[in-house]
Amino acid sequence: MELIVSAGVIVAIVLWGVFAPEHLGAFFDTALATVTRNFGWLYLWVVLGLIALSLFLAFSRYGQLKLGADDEEPEFSVGAWFAMLFAAGMGIGLVFWGVAEPLSHYGTPPPGIEARTPEAANAAMRYSFFHWGMHPWAVYSVVALAIGFFQFRRGGSALVSTAVQSLPWAPLRRLGPAVNVLAVIATAFGVAASLGMGALQINSGLNAVAGLAIAPASQVGIIAVTTVLFLASAVTGVSRGIKWLSTFNLVLAGLLALAVLALGPTVAVVDTFTTTLGNYLSDFVRMSLRMTPFRDSSWVGDWTVFYWAWWISWSPFVGLFIARVSRGRTIREFIIGTVAVPTLAAFVWFSVFGGTALNLEIMRQVPIAEAVKADVSTALFALFDALPLSGLLSAAATVLVLVFFVTSGDSATLVLGMMSTRGNEDPPAMVKIVWGLLVAGIAITLLLAGGIQAVQTATIVFALPFAVVIVLLAVALWRGVKADWLEQELRERELRRQLRMQLATRDDKRHG
Structure with missing residues (x-):
């Protein structure tokens, strides 16, 4: 029943995007503006609360619990x-x-800062750190931890609804099917929109490297090739396809960052990282709770609130996948691995690429900002044009984007397969192939109809009810962790008591 409802909603929105893309876009643009204007504060508080919860769990006594048997x-x-x-x-x-x-x-820049000034450059880096740092990873971490905890420690299904249904309140337990429907819709549309948007960037990269025309036909071909690749990876399983491709891409990303660091203004990049990290830490709470109630500005809504909604809408997909590959980790290890380490990696990445681009823009008057304003998908390649070995860098970046999309598509088909087989951790290959073809079909159809951006916006709108679901997941996780720790503590006390009795009996026999 849940899958029928999910499929019905997906088909209805796709047909809407095909036959009336402008109407679909206008409807969801209005809905998004309403959500960000009236509920922006909710997103800010929820995400900050998830950071607090994740840090507490990591560094408290509960951090020693494992996602699985002890x-x-x-x-x-x-x-x-x-x-x-x-x-x-x-x-x-x-x-x-x-x-x-x-x-x-x-x-x-944010309100109150003059554009194209040193202050604007500092704010640009600080907010890039902010938007891609602890906040999104805390969202993913708590959702994944809740799913993994109830799946691996309590024997539940690999579904978002499992944690919600563990709560002792009957009305909430009945929300399980609705939660699963939201998760399927958000995952399918989020991945389809990303495939469409990613095809645009890969097209820009191939245009820079090989002169491939930027056209719908090229983008459809890119989606088709990407789909074949991620389906081939998907059928080999997590321990082979996804693992191998992800490891390859992490190495390639690291080499690309090192190349840009060496070829660009190295000292300036290190200075940018150092200064921005200090600014990020000192302004952390202020940025986390910043709205503009006394200023007519949409900047916070267009960027911060939009990002928070985007991370929330992607959390069922990413959370289920992270939970799938995290069995056997302690809560402390899990949170450090899913919050602290990725945050540091994101900071280094933005310092190298964003810091280099800003330095070239400000110090050498390279017009990268104009390229970004004209077409966001060309930004990275505009930077490479100003560096030595630009052709090699552009080729490596294009491969990087392509493989990242393969791994995203691969993991998405795995998650959709799990959702559609009642939480089966290893769904049949045919189920994953069907989902992969459906997602690719949605992306191509909407790309040709001009509805990709509208569906991306629609995905964000679905984040509002899911923000409430995440709060329920956090409550369920907190209750479950406390109960399991108490049970483990009582078990250990009983073992220590039995050991003391055995030692006392042995001593009595010895002295007797």
Whole structure:
């Protein structure tokens, strides 16, 4: 029943996007503006609360609990685990926005800062750190932790609804089917929209490297090739396809960042990282709760609130996938691996790419900001044009984007397959193939009809009810962690009592 409802909603919105893309776009643009204007505060408080919860769980006594049996070992090595969660979480987003976001903020900074000034450059880097740092990863981490906890410690299904249905209040337990429907819709549309938007950036990269025309036919071909690749990876399973591709891409991303660091203004990049990290830490709470009640500005809604809604809308997909590959980790290890380490990696990435682009823009008058304003998907390649070995860098970046999209599509088909087989961790290959073809079909159809952007906006609108679901997941996780820790503590006390009795009996026999 849940899948029928999900499929019906998906088909209805796709047909709407095909036959009336402008009407679909206008409807969801209005809905998004209403949500961000009236509920922006909710997103800010929920996400900040998730950071507080994740940090408390990591560094409290509860951090020693495992996602699984107490003697269970992790399925994947630390390196492979991090590569997979990073690729699924936001690898492609960092490549797309690593140059584009800082340059966008430099040209249009937050309210109260003059554009294209040193202050605007500092704010651009600070807010890039903010938008891609602890906040999104805390959302993913808590959702994944709740799913993994109830799946691996309580024997529940690999579904978002499992944690919600553990709550002791009957009305909430009945929300399970609705939660699963929201999760399927958000995942299907989020991935389809990303495939469509990613095809645009890959098209820009191939245009820079090989002169491929920027046209709908090229973009459809790119989606088709990408789909074949991620389906081939999907049928090989998590321990082969996704793991191997994610590890390859993490190495390639690291080499690309090192190349830009070496070829660009190295000292300025290190200075940018140092200064921005200090600014981020000192302004953390202020940025986390910033709205503009006394200023007529849409900047916070257009960027921060939009991002928070986007991370929330992607959390069922990313959370389910991260939970799938995290069995055997302790809560402390899990949170450090899913919040602290990816945050640091994002900071380094933005410092290298955003810091280099801003330095070239300000110090050498390279017009990268103009390229970003004209077409965001060309931002990275505009940076490479100003560096030595630009052709090699552009080719490597294009491969990086392509493989990140393969891993995103691969993990998405896995998650959709799990959702459609009642939480089966290893759904049949045919189920994954069907979902992969459906998502690719949605992306191509909407790309040709001009409805990709509208569906991306629609995905964000679905984040509002899911923000409430995440609060319920957090409550269920907190209750479950406390109960399991108490049970473990009582068990250990009983073992210690029995050991003391055995020792006392042995001593009595010895002295008797």
